[in-house]
Each structure stands twice: as structure tokens, then as C-alpha cells.
Amino acid sequence: MHGLIEAHVLTAERLHGDDTTVPILAKGKTDTGRIWTYVRDDRPFSGTSPPAALYYASRDRRQEHPERHLKTFTGILQADAYGGYNPLFKMDRDSGPLTQALCWSHSRRKFFVLADIATNAKRGKNATPISPVALEAVKRIDALFDIERDINRLAASERLARRQRDSRRLVEELEAWMRAERTKLSRSSPVAEPIDYMLKRWEGFTSFLGDGRICLTNNAAERALRGFALGRKSWLFAGSDRGADRAAFMATMIMTAKLNDVDPQAWLADVLARIADTPTTKLAELLPWNWTGPRPMMALAS
Numbered sequence: 001m002h003g004l005i006e007a008h009v010l011t012a013e014r015l016h017g018d019d020t021t022v023p024i025l026a027k028g029k030t031d032t033g034r035i036w037t038y039v040r041d042d043r044p045f046s047g048t049s050p051p052a053a054l055y056y057a058s059r060d061r062r063q064e065h066p067e068r069h070l071k072t073f074t075g076i077l078q079a080d081a082y083g084g085y086n087p088l089f090k091m092d093r094d095s096g097p098l099t100q101a102l103c104w105s106h107s108r109r110k111f112f113v114l115a116d117i118a119t120n121a122k123r124g125k126n127a128t129p130i131s132p133v134a135l136e137a138v139k140r141i142d143a144l145f146d147i148e149r150d151i152n153r154l155a156a157s158e159r160l161a162r163r164q165r166d167s168r169r170l171v172e173e174l175e176a177w178m179r180a181e182r183t184k185l186s187r188s189s190p191v192a193e194p195i196d197y198m199l200k201r202w203e204g205f206t207s208f209l210g211d212g213r214i215c216l217t218n219n220a221a222e223r224a225l226r227g228f229a230l231g232r233k234s235w236l237f238a239g240s241d242r243g244a245d246r247a248a249f250m251a252t253m254i255m256t257a258k259l260n261d262v263d264p265q266a267w268l269a270d271v272l273a274r275i276a277d278t279p280t281t282k283l284a285e286l287l288p289w290n291w292t293g294p295r296p297m298m299a300l301a302s
Contacts, residue, residue, distance in 0.1 A: 050289035156212030
């Protein structure tokens with residue numbers, strides 16, 4: 001079952017990727033391990049393939065892990081600017097380079113911290129001045145998000161046409177404005193950092209203008225990791241590498257059920273009861289998106 005979900009995810013046209021920390025027990029301490037997720041969700045561009053989430057665990061964050069996870073994947077990878085993904089976008093990659101799509105929500109947060117009027121007001125005398133440049137950047141980025149809300153779940157071709165008509169102009173104006181503002185800022189200016197973050201990776205941020213399948217954000221992957229982030233408050237650590245792998249394995253099953261509006265507990269209970277008697281050729285019938293619920297109880301003979 002897990003293998004079928006894994007194969008389904010890795011044959012997607014586009015994946016959302018992200019990772020979060022998870023403590024893994026070591027000798028007399030814990031290592032800062034990682035849980036990686038890759039989410040297939042075609043619904044934003046009116047795709048008909050069922051959504052699914054795939055998880056892996058590792059004891060560190062070396063780039064060899066995403067390279068191994070996505071060895072067979074060919075398509076679009078939506079993720080943050082983590083350098084470990086960079087080999088996946090190189091032209092000499094064995095199965096061809098992936099298309100990079102960076103997250104505008106991630107970059108917006110960097111500006112928003114410097115322009116958050118409400119939070120700044122709570123600081124009272126310790127408040128730092130609101131950055132007018134950051135505030136303007138947030139407004140310009142929000143105009144792009146307004147367009148994205150209108151085209152969510154439309155076909156990829158319709159999304160692309162709207163972006164070419166409306167979003168491209170806003171993006172070109174944003175780039176010209178940021179480059180002009182950057183020349184006025186010192187290296188130590190707080191707002192210089194988020195501007196440089198975007199401009200140095202501009203191709204990755206603007207890839208959505210050429211492909212209607214790409215989303216403006218990587219929120220699908222961030223949502224898929226929320227359970228692990230919240231769980232760190234409830235449990236201490238994974239007891240071993242094998243324990244972390246099993247946690248990732250079960251997260252794949254549970255989150256995929258949730259993405260398909262299936263109760264994970266009811267689904268797993270029914271699958272565990274039926275799987276031993278299900279031929280391998282019919283396992284796909286038990287996948288969350290094909291599952292029809294527990295078998296009805298046979299009426300007892302009177």
C-alpha cells in the first residue's frame with residue numbers, strides 16, 4: 001500500500017517539498033533529524049489525480065536525501081530556497097533537471113515582519129519604526145495573491161492566461177521597483193535582506209508566469225508538516241532511525257487519507273482487516289481514493 005502511494009506521488013507533474021526537524025535518539029543525547037515531505041495535489045490547477053503525501057526520515061539534512069527521494073521524479077518542485085535541492089535543478093542531472101518554483105509566501109513573511117504594524121504597536125516604547133519599503137513590498141505581493149485566489153482550481157491554461165494578462169505586469173513592476181530601492185539601501189538595512197533573497201533567485205520566483213500548474217506558495221507542504229511541528233510538544237523523540245522511518249511511513253498513510261477526505265482510523269482499521277485476503281493485483285482498490293468504506297456486516301440467519 002505504501003509503495004503504491006509512493007509511486008503515485010513520484011509520477012506527479014508537480015510536487016510540493018519541505019522538511020522539518022525531529023529529534024532522533026542517539027547515545028546520551030538526541031540528534032536533530034529531519035522529516036521530509038513531498039505532496040502531490042493537482043486540485044489548484046483542476047487536475048483529476050487524487051492528492052497524496054509522501055514522507056521520509058533522516059538523521060541529518062544533507063542534500064543526498066532529497067536527491068535520493070526524488071531520483072525518479074521529473075517535473076516541477078515547489079519548495080523553499082534550501083541549497084540541498086540545487087543539484088535537482090542542474091542540467092546534468094541523470095533524469096533531467098527539475099523545474100524550480102519558489103514560495104512567494106515565504107518571501108512575503110520576510111517583508112511582513114518589518115511591516116507588521118499591529119505587532120509593532122504592542123512593543124510600545126521598544127518598537128522599531130515600520131519600514132515603508134517593506135510595507136510597499138507586502139502590498140505589491142498581496143496584489144499577486146488576489147489574482148491567485150481568483151484563479152484557484154481553474155485549468156492550467158486558464159490560470160496561465162490570467163497570469164500573462166495581469167500578473168506579469170505586476171511582477172515586472174515589482175522587480176524594477178525592488179532593484180531601484182535596493183540601490184538606495186545600505187548593506188546593514190534590514191529590508192535589504194528580503195530584497196536580495198528574492199532578486200538573487202528571481203528565476204525561481206517567476207517560473208509561475210510560464211506554467212499554470214505552479215502555485216504561488218508552498219503552503220501544501222507546510223500544512224503536511226504541521227502535525228510533526230505540533231507533535232514535538234507531545235512526544236520527546238524518535239527512538240531510533242527505524243522508529244523515525246516508521247513515523248514517516250505512518251504519516252504517509254494518515255495524511256494521504258486526510259487529503260482524500262477519508263477518516264484515517266476507519267480506513268486503516270478496515271484495510272488491516274482485509275489486506276491479508278486481498279490479492280496483490282487488487283491492492284489499489286484499498287487506496288484512500290478508491291476506498292468505499294468498511295464491508296457491511298452479513299445479516300445473521302434467523
